[in-house]
Each structure stands twice: as C-alpha cells, then as structure tokens.
Amino acid sequence: MPINITMPALSPTMEEGNLAKWLVKEGDTVKSGDVIAEIETDKATMEVEAVDEGTVAKIVVPAGTEGVKVNALIAVLAGEGEDVAAAASDAGSAAPAPKAETAAEAPKAEAANAPAAQAPAAAPASAPAAAPASGNRTFSSPLARRLAKEVGIDLSAISGSGPHGRVVKSDVEAFVTGGGAKAAPGAAAAPQAAAPAPAAAPKGASDETVLKLFEPGSYELVPHDGMRKVIAKRLVESKQTVPHFYVTVDCELDALLALRAQLNDAAPRKDGGAAYKLSVNDMVIKAMALALRDVPDANVSWTEANMVKHKHADVGVAVSIPGGLITPIIRKAEEKTLSVISNEMRDLGKRAKDRKLKPEEYQGGTTSVSNMGMMGVKNFAAVINPPHATILAVGAGEQRVIVRKGEMVIATVMSVTLSTDHRCVDGALGAELLQAFKGYIENPMGMLV
Numbered sequence: 001m002p003i004n005i006t007m008p009a010l011s012p013t014m015e016e017g018n019l020a021k022w023l024v025k026e027g028d029t030v031k032s033g034d035v036i037a038e039i040e041t042d043k044a045t046m047e048v049e050a051v052d053e054g055t056v057a058k059i060v061v062p063a064g065t066e067g068v069k070v071n072a073l074i075a076v077l078a079g080e081g082e083d084v085a086a087a088a089s090d091a092g093s094a095a096p097a098p099k100a101e102t103a104a105e106a107p108k109a110e111a112a113n114a115p116a117a118q119a120p121a122a123a124p125a126s127a128p129a130a131a132p133a134s135g136n137r138t139f140s141s142p143l144a145r146r147l148a149k150e151v152g153i154d155l156s157a158i159s160g161s162g163p164h165g166r167v168v169k170s171d172v173e174a175f176v177t178g179g180g181a182k183a184a185p186g187a188a189a190a191p192q193a194a195a196p197a198p199a200a201a202p203k204g205a206s207d208e209t210v211l212k213l214f215e216p217g218s219y220e221l222v223p224h225d226g227m228r229k230v231i232a233k234r235l236v237e238s239k240q241t242v243p244h245f246y247v248t249v250d251c252e253l254d255a256l257l258a259l260r261a262q263l264n265d266a267a268p269r270k271d272g273g274a275a276y277k278l279s280v281n282d283m284v285i286k287a288m289a290l291a292l293r294d295v296p297d298a299n300v301s302w303t304e305a306n307m308v309k310h311k312h313a314d315v316g317v318a319v320s321i322p323g324g325l326i327t328p329i330i331r332k333a334e335e336k337t338l339s340v341i342s343n344e345m346r347d348l349g350k351r352a353k354d355r356k357l358k359p360e361e362y363q364g365g366t367t368s369v370s371n372m373g374m375m376g377v378k379n380f381a382a383v384i385n386p387p388h389a390t391i392l393a394v395g396a397g398e399q400r401v402i403v404r405k406g407e408m409v410i411a412t413v414m415s416v417t418l419s420t421d422h423r424c425v426d427g428a429l430g431a432e433l434l435q436a437f438k439g440y441i442e443n444p445m446g447m448l449v
Contacts, residue, residue: 248417
C-alpha cells in the first residue's frame with residue numbers, strides 16, 4: 001500500500017508552512033531518518049526526515065509552494081515490493097487522505113458544527129484506525145504526542161484519523177472535548193456536538209472598516225505573514241488569560257561594568273581572537289537565572305490543575321528578526337559560566353536571525369529576558385510569553401544623579417521591570433525575585449562563585 005507523506009507540524013503553533021526545497025526526487029529510494037525536504041515555518045527553516053522506507057513515487061506539492069496546511073499530502077512513497085508507477089497513479093486517489101488529516105485546521109469548531117450528513121464521510125477516513133489496535137505501537141504525530149502528554153491521555157485509547165490510523169492533533173482534541181470516552185470509528189464528531197462551542201477569538205477591525213477612513217491611494221496593503229499572525233495570536237492570548245502584575249527597580253551598574261571590562265581583558269586568546277566577549281545582557285541572563293534559583297517559588301508555570309515548579313532556570317532571550325521576534329533559550333543558565341552563556345547566546349542569536357533554530361531551542365523555557373536598552377529605551381513593560389510566569393524588561397544603563405549617604409553622586413543606573421503572572425507569582429514574591437536579581441547586578445562577583 002502506498003505510504004503518504006504529509007506536511008508535519010514542526011511546532012505547537014504551526015498551522016501551515018512553506019515547502020522550501022525537496023532534497024529527493026521521484027524514483028529516489030529513502031530510508032527512515034533520511035532528510036527529504038526543507039520546510040519554512042513561522043519561526044525557522046527546518047529539515048524533514050523520512051519516517052518510512054520506500055521509493056519516492058510522486059511529489060504532490062512542488063518545491064517553493066507556500067501556505068501548505070499541516071497534515072496536507074505532499075508526497076507518496078511506494079513501499080518495498082510495490083510498483084512505483086502504480087503507487088504514483090494511486091496518488092490521485094489518495095487525495096481524500098489529506099481531507100481527513102486537514103481536520104486539524106479547525107479541530108474543535110469543525111467537529112462541533114459537523115452536520116449529521118457528514119457522518120458517513122467520516123467512516124472511510126477512520127477505517128484504517130483499526131491497524132494500530134492490533135499491535136503494540138500507536139502511530140501518532142509529534143504534536144499529538146505532546147498534547148496527549150500534557151493532558152495525561154494514553155494515545156492507545158484514541159482512534160486515529162490520519163494515514164494508516166495515525167493519531168493527529170485533532171484526534172486528541174476531539175477525545176478531550178468528548179469527555180475522554182474512546183470514540184467509535186466514524187463517530188468522533190458525535191460527542192463534540194454536545195460540547196459548548198469555544199468562544200470566538202477577538203478579531204481586528206475589517207479592512208473595509210479601516211480603509212474607509214483613509215483617502216484611496218494614500219496607502220498600500222501588506223499581507224500578514226505567518227510569524228506576525230502567530231505573534232498576534234499569542235499576545236492576545238497572553239493579555240486575555242494572564243493577569244499581569246508589574247514590579248520595577250533601579251539597579252546600579254558601575255560594579256558590573258567594571259567586572260565585565262576586567263573579565264573581557266583577561267579572556268584567553270583562541271583562533272586569533274578572544275575566547276569570549278561578555279555583554280551586559282549575558283550578565284543579566286546569569287543574574288536572572290541565579291535569582292530564580294534563589295527564589296524557587298517564582299520559577300513556576302501555571303496550569304489549571306497544578307503549579308509546575310521547575311528544577312532549572314531556562315532563560316529565553318528575545319531576539320528581533322525580520323518580521324517579528326523569536327526567543328532562543330539558554331538551558332540550565334544557573335549552572336553555566338558567563339563565558340559559556342555569552343558564546344551560546346551569540347550562536348543562538350546568529351542562527352535565530354538566519355531562521356536556523358531547532359524547535360527545542362526556542363520552545364519551552366521558564367522565564368524570558370527582553371532587553372531594549374541598546375535601543376535607548378529607559379524602561380518598558382513586556383508581555384508574558386506563556387507558559388512562562390515572568391518576563392524581565394531591561395532598559396538602558398544611563399548616568400543619573402543619585403543620593404548616597406546623604407550626598408549626591410553620579411552613577412550608571414538601569415531600570416528593569418518584571419512582569420509576573422499574578423496567578424502563581426504574587427506581588428511580594430515578584431518583589432523578592434527582583435531584589436535577588438538586583439543583588440547580583442549590583443554585587444556581580446556573586447555570579448562568579
């Protein structure tokens with residue numbers, strides 16, 4: 001039987017992607033693990049590996065195609081011993097398969113609103129679902145596995161609607177919405193019909209409403225790209241669901257700047273250059289990680305059932321790239337030296353701008369740092385990036401007149417604002433975390449021991 005290759009979900013937020021390049025051609029033999037294509041997501045360009053062995057019978061979606069929906073059919077493999085020509089000719093008859101898979105585009109709304117007349121059409125799509133039940137392995141997409149793990153569901157209890165009974169995102173969501181009872185083949189939509197329809201996400205003003213306010217010809221329309229759509233969706237979600245609370249302190253930087261200069265001057269030479277070059281941002285990352293280590297009750301994430309207490313400080317750092325931003329993560333930052341953080345951040349930042357980060361390098365994390373100081377911004381409040389409970393907004397270091405022991409002196413001062421999720425980090429706890437951060441910034445030798 002021909003094997004369908006579908007557009008993979010390379011991140012939890014991915015709904016569609018651009019098929020940038022095929023690395024195989026029709027007639028090529030591939031093995032499991034071979035890189036077969038490059039996909040451009042909203043955040044990066046990713047390599048796609050084959051999960052089955054066979055011969056490329058037909059490439060359905062040509063290279064350079066934009067806006068390919070997740071789970072859409074992109075190619076067909078002929079399995080061992082199969083007639084390649086026959087598999088290619090059967091590719092057209094495989095068209096209904098993507099139809100079943102593309103239910104993931106609107107998993108809840110489509111199932112909840114499906115009319116009774118559509119029930120017979122669902123039966124053929126779910127028929128292959130019996131295959132996994134006969135073995136010990138349940139085939140599923142990476143996103144389906146992630147969702148199932150988050151809600152504590154055994155994938156073997158779910159009937160898959162994907163190719164060969166593969167469990168996809170929409171199957172997991174249908175299972176949860178239906179109350180957790182295993183759906184019979186062809187009846188997945190029935191339990192969801194009784195479920196309340198999800199609230200519609202707020203939308204911006206329509207083009208017609210806005211454009212009538214401006215003189216024709218005085219503007220141009222620039223369509224939203226995938227990254228901007230995802231950023232807009234996540235920020236609206238954050239502000240609607242996370243009760244933000246803000247705490248601001250001023251930190252004196254003179255001791256930190258002196259230590260930074262001393263450490264950079266002492267950097268050993270490597271390959272004709274310095275082995276590292278510390279920035280203020282590198283030291284901010286380290287200070288934030290150590291502060292979370294010292295105040296572990298603030299190193300948390302909120303879920304409806306539990307408080308997730310993290311064992312390490314994985315610090316995301318906002319990096320501006322064309323069309324938006326991305327947040328690569330320094331894992332276990334509290335355990336790393338300043339030089340390691342500096343070199344790792346330089347590598348992540350470069351690959352972020354080239355859109356070459358892997359999903360695991362920008363997904364997750366326990367907190368974030370957003371530094372606009374280099375742009376001359378004095379202070380600002382950042383929006384929390386769920387599932388984080390905190391984000392630190394860093395302003396510019398500038399010389400200010402302060403009072404020290406009753407006398408006016410000039411010091412280099414940096415304002416920082418901590419945004420916290422008030423559901424899990426109360427005001428007093430946020431203030432405690434920020435005081436710990438301030439302590440490391442103003443006494444930076446503590447970051448070296």
